[in-house]
Amino acid sequence: MYNFKNDYAEGAHPSILNRLIETNLVQQSGYGEDEYGLRAKELLKEKLGNKWATIHFVSGGTQANLLVISSLLRPHEAVISATSGHIYTNEAGAIEAVGHKVIGIATTDGKLKAADIEKVLESYNLKPHVVKPRLVYISNTTEMGTVYSKTELQDLYAQCKANSLLLFLDGARLGHALMAPGSDLLLEDVSRFTDVFYMGATKNGGLLGEAIIFNHSGVGAEFDYIMKQKGALLAKGRLLGVQFLCLFEGELYLKLAQHANLMAAKIAQAIKKEGYHFLSLPQSNQLFPILPMALIQKLTEKYQFYIWQKVDEKEAAVRLITSWATPEDVVDELIQDIRLFAPEGVPVNLS
Amino acid sequence: MYNFKNDYAEGAHPSILNRLIETNLVQQSGYGEDEYGLRAKELLKEKLGNKWATIHFVSGGTQANLLVISSLLRPHEAVISATSGHIYTNEAGAIEAVGHKVIGIATTDGKLKAADIEKVLESYNLKPHVVKPRLVYISNTTEMGTVYSKTELQDLYAQCKANSLLLFLDGARLGHALMAPGSDLLLEDVSRFTDVFYMGATKNGGLLGEAIIFNHSGVGAEFDYIMKQKGALLAKGRLLGVQFLCLFEGELYLKLAQHANLMAAKIAQAIKKEGYHFLSLPQSNQLFPILPMALIQKLTEKYQFYIWQKVDEKEAAVRLITSWATPEDVVDELIQDIRLFAPEGVPVNLS
């Protein structure tokens, strides 16, 4: 059974493990002061074209989200998020547990637009009986696999700045967003058009690790205290430092994401050719095709994946995820099986 | 300008002030151990027909809500509420500030039904990535002025018990609910079909004060610690004790609510007669008539009230609230003005 459920079913890219072995017995300072991490941060700042950035490495996405938000908000301030946002639904109340309401906005594609923000600001105006919206949380790629264009991000940021809101981008899959076919968004743009964001290694070749980047001086002050307090400051910070150094000293980070995207695009292409539709635009390594139940049934005998949403009695959307580790021959086999297992009478080439 | 904006524009019923004066110099124990409060609690338990109840007096509704919820929930547990619920929108994030997510359910009448609960339980099933729904919060009267029937409350409670959920009723206006014309709900029923609820004095004749009632032994243990910790334990608890004693040793609490309801019913009757509709069923002392903008404009010259919701270019729903202190002659004048100021061509007797 091959697992298309997620992009964290394997360990790490071999070059990361090799680097851990090479550096293993070199004594290093703890708590993020290791030389590998310091070098990785310098490298990242160069790639971002942002010398004012301050960077911290943490273990995972939920941790990154609660650290950033608890660090930046006063008690009465709230977060705006799409209802599909990871913090809104899938973090067991992590943001509320640090004291803040997450205001949800329903979307069709997982992306927030400037108009969404405006609407929230209008409804949260009965001071001081309502929470005060203060930070906008977006994910790129989104939880629906879609990506923001440069213009979309720029517009959203302008709206935030016009309303004294902070813009925070969850980049657990930022590599996949940057390498999405047709994307015009560059890493430098992300650093220019957000206040804070992070780049995930966990889902793109690392054992664990997210690099949190505060783009402007001032924002993110004394963040190390917050990290320590929430249990996020690893004694052996070298584990994170070595990984980010390995991912960013060359182009490994982008290449791994590109591979995942290519594998997904190949699958998406084949699914389209068979005439099936998608719940959301297939743009990155997460696909949400709507398939006949009969086909889904057959596929579950050979592959693991989530049935995401029932559409009607005969169809459901499933989620297929590829990763840096997905072998092309497995992808080819899946494509073949989608064709083979297709029930008769299914519309072809209509999407 | 007469104020129909809320039911807390005046001080307290005169008999309460008199009692404060009579008892003023009698030395009493502090922190809720005064004899007035102790007697009031015994009286209340008798009226509830529930000898296992434990009762605490606090200052206001938001305070009561955050105390009860923080006392009963573990960190990962969440609250289910109508999106019109006071805790969902109008408490500046009080529940999130004590760590808990409030899951919102859109309703048309402000009331939760058993089916709503079921739907939430189905969508919050991806353990441990989602919060765990644990407490259902309802208001009676609701924030839309509607009331629960005995059967509605009983059904909701059964659904809660079947799913290990606690049912918590915000009774900031419970007097008005119990005295709503046609209501079959008795105070004893509220104690039987909820786990915890409170009865508000602030909006029904008191200077301040809500009586929190835990209906079953065990639920609500060590609540006094929580009260102290959240700043809710008044040094001069006698201020609350005297008021509740005064409200409950006779029928004052119910009579004051009845007066408010009667004043509202009279207004509602007149508005219906003029042919206007309502945003929600007029059942208690909060009315949400939909009136022509021209009429609203005229009325604002003589009365204070909230414009609640724009319906279209020509109409809006307004909120009119009566209280124990609303004089009947002002009500009569308002009714006359509604007739007088009615723009020509408005439909009559159609509602």
Add this chain to the structure above:
Amino acid sequence: MYNFKNDYAEGAHPSILNRLIETNLVQQSGYGEDEYGLRAKELLKEKLGNKWATIHFVSGGTQANLLVISSLLRPHEAVISATSGHIYTNEAGAIEAVGHKVIGIATTDGKLKAADIEKVLESYNLKPHVVKPRLVYISNTTEMGTVYSKTELQDLYAQCKANSLLLFLDGARLGHALMAPGSDLLLEDVSRFTDVFYMGATKNGGLLGEAIIFNHSGVGAEFDYIMKQKGALLAKGRLLGVQFLCLFEGELYLKLAQHANLMAAKIAQAIKKEGYHFLSLPQSNQLFPILPMALIQKLTEKYQFYIWQKVDEKEAAVRLITSWATPEDVVDELIQDIRLFAPEGVPVNLS
């Protein structure tokens, strides 16, 4: 049995109750926007000689403490307090419940000195593994009945400013401190030499109420949101507004404290004359005489008070508190009883 346990055993000064009756049916805006409160705030600003002050009325001391501290501190910031400080021992963990460590400093007289602060700053230097001290909490009068001189407060404030610390003064008994015999501290000084403080009415003639004063613009921004969120914003804010207006439009506040102090001084004088010592300097309305157990035993038959601390087998310190409501004849009787009940052989005139 007369109660010398505390200064909140009675209701309110009669003039306050009368004012509540006079204003009772005048409709007012809710949530702190009543005209009485607005006028009281203007009056207070005049008395403080501080036009930049922003003032909020809340119900009690624990509430005031947690509101101010949660409003001003970031998550990793901590409070410095004497171990006798109310927040350190007697608020059921209120400050920790809003997320902040209280660093305790042992003192002999309940007062913090500049050197105490320096010592804390030296020991909390292992960034980011320790909390960051950010706010100094003091009480005046202290929990041991002592008072700060103008120079003491000024020095402490200078130390705070030199180290980017906020100084917060808990004035639950500030009236008693200002009126302490020999005190050179004026209300204006408190406003000049702290960042934020409050003046208590609960223990000085009010039914409930503390006036929180932020002395500088900027400090205390959006405090009303925090008040609402923590359940401290009373719907009928007039209850607080009327009381503070009544206490401050003349000299009532100071006169009531003066009476309490005079009654205490009379008792202290008599106790000294009998040759007994005190646990702390008798300066205000809280006395901690060290008395023989035999005498204590006798006194408990006629008076209520706390046995504060055992000294040895034969002696204990007790706490006697007087208030605005303590009648002079009861004081005289107590003094007589202290003389009458004194065991033979007790040293006289040695203190």
Add this chain to the structure above:
Amino acid sequence: MYNFKNDYAEGAHPSILNRLIETNLVQQSGYGEDEYGLRAKELLKEKLGNKWATIHFVSGGTQANLLVISSLLRPHEAVISATSGHIYTNEAGAIEAVGHKVIGIATTDGKLKAADIEKVLESYNLKPHVVKPRLVYISNTTEMGTVYSKTELQDLYAQCKANSLLLFLDGARLGHALMAPGSDLLLEDVSRFTDVFYMGATKNGGLLGEAIIFNHSGVGAEFDYIMKQKGALLAKGRLLGVQFLCLFEGELYLKLAQHANLMAAKIAQAIKKEGYHFLSLPQSNQLFPILPMALIQKLTEKYQFYIWQKVDEKEAAVRLITSWATPEDVVDELIQDIRLFAPEGVPVNLS
């Protein structure tokens, strides 16, 4: 410069890295459901002799502490800890940030005794104005390098049970405690005489990881929700699973700790022979010798370590830590240097 500052200056034991490589591309379930972790948990339960135990793997000690404590305590409940305890001083307020006061007890050796607990319970009796002590936190080895005997742990646990207190043991260095020369404490004892404890891998051969063990069914229910909420549930939980499997399928965990202890004992022996005293009994891999400043000065030219505490003008206690990775030849060199660099006139063989 060799680093004796801590036991996390190197990476992981090579066998752990090898195992990570071997298992790297085997697809596994995420979030702690990998087969390696499941097997490691079964193994641990066998070694504990406790089939009711429930086990969770997390990243670090501060994280483990805040997870366990926030999971077990209600809002008004507090923790008792030695003032040398990690949670009391070195976690940036992690426990207060999840809402709980840590009551500090000064000790000479870092260990809590039954009598300490009794004293706290006596002073925290003014319900509901004080916090309620509910959990006792101890470290083994302690932060001073000392260890609990079986009897000491048993007595403390009995005291806890007699007072409805939970006993929680921080075992960041539990391996070192179990392998301390002369220790009679077995792993099974730890599971019998505590309610919850953890065993650290971070400081004993792992890259990161602490195994939290709840000893009784009921305690620790729904802990996975808390882990997710606090950002402690790693997507690639295999990283922890593989490490604990590797450490516990043989005797690696104990052997690594034994090596660290032996290296420390050798150093301690030599220091004693030179006539120096220790701040605390040298029992495990943390040593606190009191050395002349002149000697310390010389040693800092070749070795890194903390100057822990000034004793007087001429002497200070330093902290020397050994680990699984400390080479014996470096230890021998340090011993030689301690002898060589000793200032003349130092007392020999007096300790």
